[in-house]
Amino acid sequence: MQERAPRMLFSARFWPSLRPVLGTSPSLTEREIADQPAAWERAAALAEAVKLFRAGERVALIGCGSSWSAAAAIAALRGHETDAFAASEAPLQREYDRIVAISRSGTTTEVLEALAQRTNGARTTALVGAPRSPLGDACDTVVDLSFADDQSVVQTRFVTATIALARAAVGHDLRPVIADGRAALEAPLPPARPHQVFLGTGWCAGVAAAAALVFRETAQAACEAYPAMEYRHGPIALAGERTAVWLIGEPPPGLADEVAATGAAVIRSALDPLAQLVQVQRAAVALARERGLDPDHPRHLRRSIVLGGAQ
Numbered sequence: 001m002q003e004r005a006p007r008m009l010f011s012a013r014f015w016p017s018l019r020p021v022l023g024t025s026p027s028l029t030e031r032e033i034a035d036q037p038a039a040w041e042r043a044a045a046l047a048e049a050v051k052l053f054r055a056g057e058r059v060a061l062i063g064c065g066s067s068w069s070a071a072a073a074i075a076a077l078r079g080h081e082t083d084a085f086a087a088s089e090a091p092l093q094r095e096y097d098r099i100v101a102i103s104r105s106g107t108t109t110e111v112l113e114a115l116a117q118r119t120n121g122a123r124t125t126a127l128v129g130a131p132r133s134p135l136g137d138a139c140d141t142v143v144d145l146s147f148a149d150d151q152s153v154v155q156t157r158f159v160t161a162t163i164a165l166a167r168a169a170v171g172h173d174l175r176p177v178i179a180d181g182r183a184a185l186e187a188p189l190p191p192a193r194p195h196q197v198f199l200g201t202g203w204c205a206g207v208a209a210a211a212a213l214v215f216r217e218t219a220q221a222a223c224e225a226y227p228a229m230e231y232r233h234g235p236i237a238l239a240g241e242r243t244a245v246w247l248i249g250e251p252p253p254g255l256a257d258e259v260a261a262t263g264a265a266v267i268r269s270a271l272d273p274l275a276q277l278v279q280v281q282r283a284a285v286a287l288a289r290e291r292g293l294d295p296d297h298p299r300h301l302r303r304s305i306v307l308g309g310a311q
Helices: 028-034 036-049 066-078 109-116 134-138 157-169 175-184 204-219 228-232 255-260 273-290
Strands: 059-063 082-086 098-103 123-128 141-144 195-200 222-227 243-248 265-268
Touching: 028 036, 028 273, 036 157, 036 175, 036 273, 059 066, 059 109, 066 082, 066 098, 066 157, 066 204, 098 109, 109 134, 123 134, 157 204, 157 273, 175 273, 195 204, 195 228, 204 222, 204 243, 204 273, 222 228, 228 255, 243 255, 243 273, 255 265
Parallel strands: 059 082, 059 098, 098 123, 123 141, 195 222, 195 243, 243 265
Antiparallel strands: none
C-alpha cells in the first residue's frame, strides 16, 4: 500500500479540542492504552510458540462485546473455513474442527454456555486473559494472554493483543505495526463531533466495530460501525456536520469524497489499523475527560458479564 501523510478533516465547531487535561493523573485505562505496543511485541513472540490454526481446520471463533469484534477481525484475517459469531448466537452444532473462544476474564456466561451446548467433537482453544478461569478449565488448549489482561472495565490492550497474535499467526510482520502503535500514542487527536461512525473493509471491519464500542462505552457518545461500503446503503442518511467518520485502514475508492460531501468530518490515517484503534481509544478517553466522565468506571458496565451474578 502506498504511504501517505496522515489526513484528518474536521471542525472544532461543536466540541472543544480533545487536549490532555493538565494536572490530571493518567487513568488505569490510559495506562493500559499506553502499554499496547509492548503487549503486541509479546503477542508476536507468543505466536511463534503457539499454533493458533492448523491447515485444513474449519474454525469457529466466538466472543462477546470487544471479543466478538476481535473474533470477526481474526476470522477475516484467516479467511478460508473460518466463521465468527457472538457467543450467544453461535451455531456450534455445525461441523467445526476447532472452536476458538475469546474472553478477557474467562468467566463470560454466554461463552461458557456456547461451549457447553456444542454437539460435535470440535477441539476447543481459549484466548483468555485469565488462564486459571472457568473458560481455561473448559478448553483443550489455553493461550495465556494475561500480559494483556486489562484491569479496567473497557477493553483496550486485550482486544488489540488478541488481533496482533492472530496477525502474527497468519504471517503478518508486526514490527511496523508496533512502530505505528508507538506513533499513535503521541499523534494529535481530532476534535470530536457528537456522532461518531467507524468504517472498515475486510478484517478492518472488526476493528471498526471494536472502535465504535470502546468510544461508546468510554465517552457515552453516539457511535456506529459498518463494513465500509455498507455505509452508503442507508446509514449515510444521518451524516452531516455533527458527524465524524473514521476510515479504518484503506477505504474503498471514492468513499471519502462521498462522506465529505455530506459535511461530515473524514478522519483517515496512514497508520496501521491497530494503531488507528489506539488513536480512537485515546480520543474516547479525552472526550470522557472533557465531559467530566471517569473512563475507568463507565456507567451500567462491569468488567465481566456473569449472568445471575456480578464480577
